[in-house]
Amino acid sequence: MTERDAPVTEDELHAYVDGALPADRIAAVEAELAADPQARARAAAWRTQADLIRDRFASVADEPLPERLRLETVTRRASGLKRKLAIAAVIAFLIGAAAGWIAHEYSGFGQNAQLARALADAAIEAHRLYVNEVRHPIEVRAGEEHLLPWLSRRVGSPVKAPDLAPEGLKLLGGRLLPSPRGPTALIMYEGSGGERVTLTCRRAGRDGATAFHWQSAGEIGALAWVEGGMAFVVAGPAERERLDRVARRVYDAYEQPAEQR
Amino acid sequence: MDASTAAMELAMTAVRRGLEALIPALRRFARALTREKEAADDLVQDTLVRALRAEHLFHGGDLRGWMFTILLNLDRNRRRGLARRPHMAVIEDVDPAGEPGGDGSGRDIDRGLAMLPSEQREVLLLVTLEGMSYREAAEAQGVPVGTVMSRLSRARATLRSHLDGERPRLRRVQ
Numbered sequence: 001m002t003e004r005d006a007p008v009t010e011d012e013l014h015a016y017v018d019g020a021l022p023a024d025r026i027a028a029v030e031a032e033l034a035a036d037p038q039a040r041a042r043a044a045a046w047r048t049q050a051d052l053i054r055d056r057f058a059s060v061a062d063e064p065l066p067e068r069l070r071l072e073t074v075t076r077r078a079s080g081l082k083r084k085l086a087i088a089a090v091i092a093f094l095i096g097a098a099a100g101w102i103a104h105e106y107s108g109f110g111q112n113a114q115l116a117r118a119l120a121d122a123a124i125e126a127h128r129l130y131v132n133e134v135r136h137p138i139e140v141r142a143g144e145e146h147l148l149p150w151l152s153r154r155v156g157s158p159v160k161a162p163d164l165a166p167e168g169l170k171l172l173g174g175r176l177l178p179s180p181r182g183p184t185a186l187i188m189y190e191g192s193g194g195e196r197v198t199l200t201c202r203r204a205g206r207d208g209a210t211a212f213h214w215q216s217a218g219e220i221g222a223l224a225w226v227e228g229g230m231a232f233v234v235a236g237p238a239e240r241e242r243l244d245r246v247a248r249r250v251y252d253a254y255e256q257p258a259e260q261r
Numbered sequence: 262m263d264a265s266t267a268a269m270e271l272a273m274t275a276v277r278r279g280l281e282a283l284i285p286a287l288r289r290f291a292r293a294l295t296r297e298k299e300a301a302d303d304l305v306q307d308t309l310v311r312a313l314r315a316e317h318l319f320h321g322g323d324l325r326g327w328m329f330t331i332l333l334n335l336d337r338n339r340r341r342g343l344a345r346r347p348h349m350a351v352i353e354d355v356d357p358a359g360e361p362g363g364d365g366s367g368r369d370i371d372r373g374l375a376m377l378p379s380e381q382r383e384v385l386l387l388v389t390l391e392g393m394s395y396r397e398a399a400e401a402q403g404v405p406v407g408t409v410m411s412r413l414s415r416a417r418a419t420l421r422s423h424l425d426g427e428r429p430r431l432r433r434v435q
Binding site (some may be wrong): 014 | 280286288289306308313370373374388389395413414421
């Protein structure tokens, strides 16, 4: 293609230094370098520059990656949108489950265990979703005074965040989920081992009460019940005894007069 | 999950593996480009976030080129931001650098790179540090190969006179 003895261009000199010169031009460039001390000096200077740059920066690629540059970390950050879609799917599921629950409540069919199971399933899904959310597990932090008034106002019934410190659980905060009977409050707690327990509650379709219904899915367990016009689910690591104690504390807290918000 | 969703997930997994393998090179390039560790890592992080958010837009082709293009674009935005806050730019000059070889050659090359117009610095680093072909560098910058050649030529000339100018001064100091 190129003439073997065509004059050497500046671009070819660069290509020679960068190892990008077509093989049939190497002889011509080397002849030029042998004959022209200035060209030789330029090529040598460019090589030196490249060596300095590589000496200075090549090792950066071997440095251990900081946490924030790990792909999993970045993926979590980048998937905010996808997560929102997943949340929407779970909410849709919750709505479906809640609708079923309510329909059955009115049918007076009395298959409460089955109904509670549907509710608990939904709560388990919500629990999984938000518990794995490291950055934004909750909308309103525990320290913010408007948490319970806000949730109570939206749920339409007093929402409490019972003290679960005796179970080693610290209140993190809460968020709101929609459901056909009005919004559902999700309150999240965290234990010393980083394990999370959620309490979801919303208005039930009618007054009445059920026993605690236990449901588990893999490593997550849930207890669901209805009491005083409210439906409750406690979900967390599937340790039945601990969740039983947590559920009883929640139950007791709601039995007390609602003088504290 | 239907078959097309599954296929898309698989394709994304492949892209992610490719992305992961590129992170060290992106860091190296960003460090040389900014000569400031935190700013460089910020740049890489933003590049990865941008790429992951847009990965469905990536339909095969040169993943490395695509990533470097994103990084270069983000760096331009970053520098525009710095230009609005000139006092921030001064901090970069304080970077002591000069680790390899106690003769200050690291610092010399840092200063030399800092002197170059950014598009020339980009080309020089893409070619020498990242070993890109002229065509790949042209694609990463979104310019014709001829533009890459003239930028490379000017970068090398400027750097040469800078480094030649520094050496006699250093010899006198010693």
